[in-house]
Amino acid sequence: EAEVAQSPRYKITEKSQAVAFWCDPISGHATLYWYRQILGQGPELLVQFQDESVVDDSQLPKDRFSAERLKGVDSTLKIQPAELGDSAMYLCASSGWADTQYFGPGTRLTVL
Amino acid sequence: QKEVEQDPGPLSVPEGAIVSLNCTYSNSAFQYFMWYRQYSRKGPELLMYTYSSGNKEDGRFTAQVDKSSKYISLFIRDSQPSDSATYLCAMTLNAGNMLTFGGGTRLMVKP
Numbered sequence: 001e002a003e004v005a006q007s008p009r010y011k012i013t014e015k016s017q018a019v020a021f022w023c024d025p026i027s028g029h030a031t032l033y034w035y036r037q038i039l040g041q042g043p044e045l046l047v048q049f050q051d052e053s054v055v056d057d058s059q060l061p062k063d064r065f066s067a068e069r070l071k072g073v074d075s076t077l078k079i080q081p082a083e084l085g086d087s088a089m090y091l092c093a094s095s096g097w098a099d100t101q102y103f104g105p106g107t108r109l110t111v112l
Numbered sequence: 113q114k115e116v117e118q119d120p121g122p123l124s125v126p127e128g129a130i131v132s133l134n135c136t137y138s139n140s141a142f143q144y145f146m147w148y149r150q151y152s153r154k155g156p157e158l159l160m161y162t163y164s165s166g167n168k169e170d171g172r173f174t175a176q177v178d179k180s181s182k183y184i185s186l187f188i189r190d191s192q193p194s195d196s197a198t199y200l201c202a203m204t205l206n207a208g209n210m211l212t213f214g215g216g217t218r219l220m221v222k223p
Contacts, residue, residue, distance in 0.1 A: 105154055
């Protein structure tokens with residue numbers, strides 16, 4: 001069964017350091033999403049891609065966060081510099097056209 | 113006030129019980145409704161996906177949508193300890209758009 005892949009699964013970093021997360025969506029899925037989930041809350045969208053183009057990044061803190069999907073396949077989310085409040089689960093999801101979203105296992109980030 | 117409200121629980125039931133999980137929402141434009149199951153430290157797993165109002169059944173799971181009341185439910189029959197997880201409701205205006213999630217309800221099924 002096709003799955004969304006994410007790495008690393010866990011990341012511990014100190015504040016002010018840079019971190020990067022990688023996502024490989026289900027093959028053939030044109031739409032890719034990055035969500036952030038704070039412990040005890042539901043996921044919230046950070047950025048949505050359609051192929052290599054950003055569709056929605058209105059909730060992405062652009063002073064420190066960046067996301068790219070250069071070839072319209074896999075994607076990288078970067079935080080620089082990391083802050084204590086960035087500790088959360090970062091989830092990647094993908095969907096086919098007019099389809100629902102399938103999530104990867106997530107990257108749990110701890111900022112010390 | 114959040115767009116999607118969900119009782120955080122925890123909800124504790126004995127094995128074999130019927131479980132009812134609910135969400136209310138404020139945006140009447142939502143058209144697609146989903147339930148995800150999330151085990152601790154894992155990503156959400158899609159359980160049910162419904163469009164507009166009505167019921168949908170899949171094995172032990174039944175999803176209900178009442179758009180007139182802005183209320184959705186997930187019923188789990190013959191609950192099992194393996195059903196212990198956090199259940200997230202989610203909804204969207206159009207398929208392919210961002211999902212708006214509830215905060216999740218933690219369910220514990222005791223043997």
